[in-house]
Amino acid sequence: MPELPEIERLAAQLRRAVVGRDVARVLGRRRGMLNVAPDEASARLGGPLREVRRRGKEAVLSGERADAWLHLGLGGEVRAATAGDAERAAGALVFADGTALVVDKVFMGHLHVLPPAESQQRWESYGRDPLDPSFDVAALAGALRARPRAALKAALTDQSAIAGIGNLYADEILLCAGLHPLRRVATLGDADLRRLHEAMQAVLREAVAAGGEAGYVGVDGQPGSYRARIHRQPACGRCGTPTVELRLSGRVTTVCPLCQPAPGEARDA
Numbered sequence: 001m002p003e004l005p006e007i008e009r010l011a012a013q014l015r016r017a018v019v020g021r022d023v024a025r026v027l028g029r030r031r032g033m034l035n036v037a038p039d040e041a042s043a044r045l046g047g048p049l050r051e052v053r054r055r056g057k058e059a060v061l062s063g064e065r066a067d068a069w070l071h072l073g074l075g076g077e078v079r080a081a082t083a084g085d086a087e088r089a090a091g092a093l094v095f096a097d098g099t100a101l102v103v104d105k106v107f108m109g110h111l112h113v114l115p116p117a118e119s120q121q122r123w124e125s126y127g128r129d130p131l132d133p134s135f136d137v138a139a140l141a142g143a144l145r146a147r148p149r150a151a152l153k154a155a156l157t158d159q160s161a162i163a164g165i166g167n168l169y170a171d172e173i174l175l176c177a178g179l180h181p182l183r184r185v186a187t188l189g190d191a192d193l194r195r196l197h198e199a200m201q202a203v204l205r206e207a208v209a210a211g212g213e214a215g216y217v218g219v220d221g222q223p224g225s226y227r228a229r230i231h232r233q234p235a236c237g238r239c240g241t242p243t244v245e246l247r248l249s250g251r252v253t254t255v256c257p258l259c260q261p262a263p264g265e266a267r268d269a
């Protein structure tokens with residue numbers, strides 16, 4: 001599933017591709033793609049697009065009277081196309097000049113066209129952005145503190161606490177910080193929090209620079225080049241030890257038994 005680094009790249013590419021262009025129609029062939037009927041979505045968003053921002057794992061395309069919230073779900077792709085292609089796509093924006101932007105291969109994603117008040121609510125439902133310049137160690141501690149009894153990975157991927165980190169980058173960050181995903185938030189000391197903050201910055205910035213991970217294909221048709229060091233890897237990218245797979249909330253979590261001591265062992269460390 002595309003996470004912060006992939007959507008950061010998507011937002012940058014969309015900014016160059018669509019800002020200033022006139023939306024004529026919004027299409028949503030796949031069930032659940034749009035939040036309102038296509039005619040209503042078109043009426044809300046119709047006209048020039050003013051800006052594109054990223055919030056969490058969504059790209060927000062702002063028109064003059066509404067915002068389109070684009071979520072790629074599991075593995076969705078966005079590409080430039082013709083209005084004819086748009087009719088067959090899962091979702092699309094058709095521009096006044098007859099070209100289009102289509103969303104395809106999308107499972108559990110959406111294109112929600114929201115009026116300003118609802119859009120503001122959606123914006124505020126997300127937690128702190130880890131790449132915001134004001135997101136320091138204290139801000140990280142504050143964001144995690146809301147769920148002291150939660151497992152660290154669950155807290156890191158809680159979008160209402162910290163926005164944009166999902167299953168893959170949480171594993172990468174935890175390896176980099178040398179922290180086990182099942183550590184309880186309340187057991188983290190100052191040094192742990194500093195290492196976690198540093199690891200978040202390092203991993204996310206490296207992944208943004210790489211254009212996201214290799215499974216994500218950008219608007220330009222090019223895959224990202226970030227290679228996971230731990231997530232779904234047979235051996236730890238740091239020390240080479242065979243990894244262990246855990247299931248947390250039904251999702252695969254990959255851990256290095258050497259780099260990431262289990263909670264019981266951490267007390268002795």
Ligand SMILES: [Zn+2]
Binds near residue numbers: 238240256259
């Ligand atoms: Zn290791």
